Amino acid sequence: DAMVIQNPRYQVTQFGKPVTLSCSQTLNHNVMYWYQQKSSQAPKLLFHYYDKDFNNEADTPDNFQSRRPNTSFCFLDIRSPGLGDAAMYLCATSRDSRVNEQFFGPGTRLTVL
Amino acid sequence: QKEVEQDPGPLSVPEGAIVSLNCTYSNSAFQYFMWYRQYSRKGPELLMYTYSSGNKEDGRFTAQVDKSSKYISLFIRDSQPSDSATYLCAMNRDDKIIFGKGTRLHILP
Numbered sequence: 001d002a003m004v005i006q007n008p009r010y011q012v013t014q015f016g017k018p019v020t021l022s023c024s025q026t027l028n029h030n031v032m033y034w035y036q037q038k039s040s041q042a043p044k045l046l047f048h049y050y051d052k053d054f055n056n057e058a059d060t061p062d063n064f065q066s067r068r069p070n071t072s073f074c075f076l077d078i079r080s081p082g083l084g085d086a087a088m089y090l091c092a093t094s095r096d097s098r099v100n101e102q103f104f105g106p107g108t109r110l111t112v113l
Numbered sequence: 114q115k116e117v118e119q120d121p122g123p124l125s126v127p128e129g130a131i132v133s134l135n136c137t138y139s140n141s142a143f144q145y146f147m148w149y150r151q152y153s154r155k156g157p158e159l160l161m162y163t164y165s166s167g168n169k170e171d172g173r174f175t176a177q178v179d180k181s182s183k184y185i186s187l188f189i190r191d192s193q194p195s196d197s198a199t200y201l202c203a204m205n206r207d208d209k210i211i212f213g214k215g216t217r218l219h220i221l222p
Binding site for chain 1: 149
């Protein structure tokens, strides 16, 4: 089945220790998104790629970076995680800019010690 | 005022009841209106989307949009324990989705 896959599902890191979260998709969608979702909060868009074009949200901290080496893969790098970065990180894809049809992965839950 | 307002619940209803979930919004520019279902420790799953005012039905689910009142609803008929989840309303603006905080729904067997 075509899907969005996130690895790992659970990630524990130490304060200040860089961490990379991974997302892959078999849907062959052009657009990939990274969201941060904290407990009982709405998902918050961090950035998205339309093909290779990177779009950063204005309020996304510089601590967060992303890479998309090819259509299928996208990575979220957190350079120096703080306690406030503990959250669920969701990857989503859409075929094009029709954002009403975004498909989400299962998420990676990040714990910062 | 936040762009999208949604009561976080929790909302508990007995199995078989009709569930009504609602959101209000403030931005008249929103074009698409969506409902996502999110099970615990999972990613959101798109249930339905609508474009215009009115109703859209899909099985036990009906989405309703009232643009004049800036109010959207999701109705679940014959609710089942498997419907227990968090339901997020969402709307698009400038090619981005703005989510509500979600309503936690518990269907009691």
